Amino acid sequence: MKVLKFGGTSVGSSKNINNVISILEKYAKKDSVVCVVSAVGGITDKLLLAGKQAQNKDTNYIDTFALIKDIHFNIINELNPNKSNAIIDYVDEQLSDLKNLLDGIYLINELSPKTSDKLVSFGELLSSFIIAETMKSRGLSTERKNSQELMITNSNFTKAEVNYSVTNKNIQDYFKTASQEITILPGFVSKSLTGEQTTLGRGGSDFTAAIVAAALKVKQLEIWTDVSGMFTTNPKLVKQAYPIDKISYQEAMELSHFGAKVLYPPTVQPVLDLQIPIHIKNTLEPEAVGTIISNDKTNSTSPVKGISNISNIALLTLQGSGMIGIPGFSKRLFETLSQEKINIIMITQASSEHSICLGIDEKEADIAKTAIDTAFENEIALHKIDPIIVETNLSIIALVGDNMKNHQGISGKMFSALGKNNINIRAIAQGASEKNISAVIAENDVKKALNTLHEQFFEAKTKQLNVFITGVGNVGEKLVEQIKQQRKYLKENLKINLRITGLSNSRKMIFDEEGIDLKNWKDLLANGETATLDGFFENTKALNLRNSIFVDVTANKDVAGLYANYLRESIGVVACNKIACSSDFENYKLLKRLSLKYNAPYLFETNVGAGLPIIDTLNNLIASGDKVKSIHAVLSGSLNFVFNNFNDTTKFYDIVKQAGAEGYTEPDPRIDLSGVDVARKILILARESGMEMNLEDIKNTPFLSESGLKSDTVDDFYETLIADEAHYQSLFASAKANKSQLKYVAALNNGKASVSLQEIPEGHPFYNLKGSDNIVMFYTERYPEQPMIIKGAGAGADVTASGLFADIIRIGNN
Incomplete structure (x- = not known):
């Protein structure tokens, strides 16, 4: 039968x-x-x-x-x-x-x-x-x-x-x-x-x-429902969840107690005594294997069998110094709730006996508070204990598995994964049997928590990254296309599932929790909602996805001003925008502190040298105990392009225009030609070397004509380039006479930094620097005579995009 x-x-x-x-x-x-x-x-x-x-x-x-x-x-x-x-x-x-x-x-x-x-x-x-x-x-x-x-x-x-x-x-x-x-x-x-x-x-x-x-x-009880068995976690919240083939009675009861809707715990008892297996099947997919609940040993490789949660939880905390060493508080507390027919879902007590935390159904929180405050009225009046503290809008998440007790580090992995995603834990409970580890978290963190833990314990060590990109102009478009091209490679070889979940330009923005379709992202963006910087941040925050990364591909001061907001939400920041790292020193240090406090990576390799690993190399030198003595560098691909192409047969105006057309300069070329951009770069290197310095501390010797420096608009500036051609030709003539090349050089020596146009003599490492290449020479305690040299393309949309991409991958690998 x-x-x-x-x-x-x-x-x-x-x-x-x-x-x-x-x-x-x-x-x-x-x-x-x-x-x-x-x-x-x-x-x-x-x-x-x-x-x-x-x-x-x-x-x-x-x-x-x-x-x-x-x-x-x-x-x-x-x-x-x-x-x-x-x-x-x-x-x-x-x-x-x-x-x-x-x-x-x-x-x-x-x-x-x-x-x-x-x-x-x-x-x-x-x-x-x-x-x-x-x-x-x-x-x-x-x-x-x-x-x-x-x-x-x-x-x-x-x-x-x-x-x-x-x-x-x-x-x-x-x-x-x-x-x-x-x-x-x-x-x-x-x-x-x-x-x-x-x-x-x-x-x-x-x-x-x-x-x-x-x-x-x-011989077997079959329970038919609308899902194909008990899943590793809630499939409505975690798309990667999958049915569990076999599970023990105890595991099934634990998962059911903590929210798995497929089975209600008392159901198990009549068949549990007789060891009758329960088979969960799907009415809509009768051929699906489903889940068998029994006491048969399973061959599962994972010690964790499932992850579940209960929503609408209230956390009650009874605390006070008058509780320490005094017996009977717990008894009175539990009796009070029992008399009100309030079920306790979770209990945890500090070893100091200073506090007891209880998780109950949120609907019963007001009744519970009134009853407990009344029961302990005398102790509260004498300030032996505090009035009961009630926290709502919470949820309990639980790891369940019979074999968890035989594996070290399960709770460590659980709390580490949650912590890395800024999921705050309000209370923890773990039984001596170690079949269940429970934690109370905010209700709005449930989806992120379940996805984070499922990725940690059930997926083939594939880490999902959710990327939100602001600024999809020249560099941003290249970055999107590089991600589109490499997604399959990253997933198969680096176990990184990289998704772009938010995109914005100056006019429109779009979001997709499941990942934007990169085949037609331009059309989707064109039909998106009106873009605002605050709106982009609020949408990113509201999605609350694990391993979220904000990528700034702009040169916008207001965008840089929002980095702190992202970091406080444990959203990593990757930026080619130099404004934040070269802003006031206190703001630079604040962003560094927030990155550490909220475990949110803050990477800005492309601030100096586009795709060249300049900052990463410097950080590795410092981390390994080396000390920087001096830095000499050509850090502007745009200025190098200009002076490598300018001579007595060309016009300075024409070369600057060409540099802009090929994407080497900012839309306002004064940012590059004034030396401010290079000053920011050497400032960032000085700060990363451990020096406290601001932009005004850097000596900037301009090479532009006086009228060029005083120009009010971009158009006016271009007019000065035409009018002052003789000034720029004189610079070239002087270098030629001295058998030198014009290079815009940044230097850091003895705690002082400067940027200036210099005549580089033949034989110097900078002399033969071609095209838009950059070069950096680090003189350190370990490299006192022969410097460590990094050289390569330092400008251009493709290499800058690849530098941003490398920072994103670096986060994924950590």
Whole structure:
């Protein structure tokens, strides 16, 4: 004999009910079948709503009743086009009784537990009858047996306790003589020894099925729902979640207790005693493997079997110095909550005995606070303890696994992963059995926490990075295309799943939690919402994705001003914008501190030398104990391009225009030609070397003409280049006469920094620097005579984008 249970969603529509019938018909060809069914999906909630409305003198209960009636008759009409009078008559009679009951509740303005049980019983009684009669009409050997005649309980209404001796005998006696191939039983419903209608409480249909399975000692209980088994975590929140093939009874109960909706813990008890396996199956995908719950040993390689959570938690904290060393506080606290029938979900107590934390259902928080403050009124008045502290909008997340106790470092990995993503833990609980590690976190961090932990414990060490890019002009577009090209390589070789989840230019911005489609990102961006800097930050913050990285591909001061906001949210920052790192020293140090405090990487390799590993090399020298003595460098690819192409046969104006057209200078070339850009770069290197310095401390010797320095607009500046051609030719002529090359040089010596145009003689390492190349020479304690030299392309969209990309990958590898 087979025992199957189908939940509310499985019988929530005529289509799903037809799936159920097909499954039962297939099973019945091999063995007799007992099928326990829930109420039609959503009906129990509607029955309770109607009862509450009637109790509150709200005439909307009539509309709710009408909706309940319509749902059932629509299903009947779709299942039975040639419906028999038997179905119509029974359903009409039941609905008439339901309406009379609701009218009675409305008249007396009362909904007692006893009446509530009678009210909600209609759901299962109706669904089971409709399904059984439909199967009969299709020629299947089917009978419906009212479970109220089998399930006998006490009179503890809304959660009655089963009288197993009577119930088991009833079940065994009935099925000894039952000749039908398929028996339909309504779940959840029961009757007391005195004949009053009762219910088995939350998860009652599962409970009914388990009781029947245990009474008949079947080989396996099957519970059919709308998912393919118990998942590693909530698949609605974690797309990478997958079904667990096999799981132990204890693991299943732990996961169910902490929010896994597939199974309700008391369900397990009747079959647990008899070691009857439970098979979770999917009505919508009957061929799916599902999950088998048993005590058989599994071959799982992961010590963690699943991750679950309970939402809408309130954390109660009883604390005070008067608790230390005084027995009885815990007893009084728990007794107070017990008297109020408040269930405690989680308990944790400091070893100092200074505080006790309890997790309860948020709906009961106000009642709990009032009761506890009253119970400890005297101690509070004497300041021995504080009034109970209540925190809401919380959730409990839990790692579950029988084998966790045999593996070191599970809790360390859990808390480290959460900490790296700025998920604050309010309380922790771990039993001595080590089968469960629970933590209380903010409700709005649940999705990020589940994804973070699932990635840590269940995915093939693939780290997901969520990138938000502001500024998709020349460099930004190259970066997007590089990411698009390399995504597959990163995933397969570096185990980095890189997704662009936010994009913005000066006009529009778009976001996609699942990753923007990079095949048509330009069209998507063109049709995005209006862009604002604060709006981009707020959207990034609201998505609250793990391993989030903000990438600034602008030269905008206002964008740089938001870095601190991102870092405080544990969102990493990657920037080619030099303004933040060359701003006031206190702001530079603040960003560094925030990066460490919130475990949010702040990388800006492209601030100096585009894609060249200049800052990274310097940081490695410092970290290894070396000390910088001096730095000499050509750090402007744009200025190097200009002076490598300018001579006595060209015009300075034409070369500067060409540099701008090829993307080597900023739209305002004065930023490059004034030396400010190079000054910022040497300032950043000085700071990264450990020196406290500001931009005004750097000596900047300009080479521009006086009129060029005083120009008000870009157009005016270009006019001065034409007018002052003789000035620039004189610079070239002097260098030529001295057999030298013009190079714009940055220098750091003895704690002082300068930038200036210099004539570099033949034989100097800077002399043959071509195109837009940069070069940096580090003289350190380990490299006192022969410097460490880094040389290569220091400007251009492709190399700058690759430098940003390298910083993103560096974060992914950490």
